[in-house]
Amino acid sequence: MSAAVSTDVGTQVAGLYFYGIAPPGTALPRGLTGVHGAPVQVLPLGEVAALVSDLDGRAVVGLPVEVRDHVAVLDAVAAAGPVLPVRFGTTVDDVDAMGAAFPAPQQRDHADRLRDLADVVQMTVRARFVQDAVIAQLVAEEPEIRHLREQTRQHLEEETYRARIRLGELVVAGFERKRAEQAAALERAAAPYAVELRQRPTSQVDDVAEVAALVRRRDTATFEGALERYAARTAGLVAVRLVGPQAPYDFVEGA
């Protein structure tokens, strides 16, 4: 049955863009539009429903605007009720193909997960170091960094290449040590008000942490308050950003 639904932009154009799975009775916000401005529809699939919009022959190629549309639809639905996000960029040929993709056991699994998530939303926290503040601390705390800094400042770049690399290496290692401390503090601040926390892998030297939290709808303000207090405590050293309520992107299995 895979041939009926698989899609390749180059050779064949899918009919529907697929955002996520929601309970069959899901009421969409009035006028909700998605990718390419098309109206979002609730397509019943037995125990669940698919959130889709017509592609009208146009491809989805991964443009920023398409990413925003995908996320905006899911977050708008999540603001009022549960939704299981489908991976960005998923398309399907037509309504029949969609039906074939969801046999009864799978419908039941998704319906169960939707019930689990009925009362929660995702809140995503991103904490980053204020680079200069951390570097200033490291210069103050570590004699070798201080020494290398003075040495490399007073000489030409070409003459101090190795010293510069060593300096950068020490500074990057300093960020790593401080990251462990701060990430733990952030988790302590957020955990009491969340049902579940998941750490995302960080990728940049100045990242402290990126944490996805599953928070009960009635607790979102309390959760925000806890992060506000953490942000106040670390002001000047760590910049904390909170996004949400969102769909539970980090809490559906990615397979």
Add this chain to the structure above:
Amino acid sequence: MSAVTTTRSGGYLDRPSSASLADVINIILDKGLVIDIFVRVSVVGIELITIDARIVIASVDTYLRFAEATNRLDLTQTGGKDLTELTEGMMRGGARGKSRGVIDSVKEAFTGDDDDDDDSGQRQEEPRRRRPARQGRS
């Protein structure tokens, strides 16, 4: 029920009313249900950019970038009496930096001219400012 999305609290927490592309980049890369028999469409280019950004951390380029940031840092701007004392031998000028100084120097040093090698797409939308409200406290 979702009034939280449009309100800003306190002043220390950066609380955007909607997610930026940087906020959602991880979502599109590897989050969400994968329906077996569907094929994902053309997100390959985006994945490659991010993989590059992850690899670049432990590289000479990164070390040199942070060495440069460390050298460029004006310690008189970064507050803290201890720090000023430690560095007064090579610095001129007094300890005028309090935490506002940190903010200003961050703005000067890091707005617009770095991060161009590895993650500009991911980072450029993020505001590097803090909320004005915090100045009352410093």
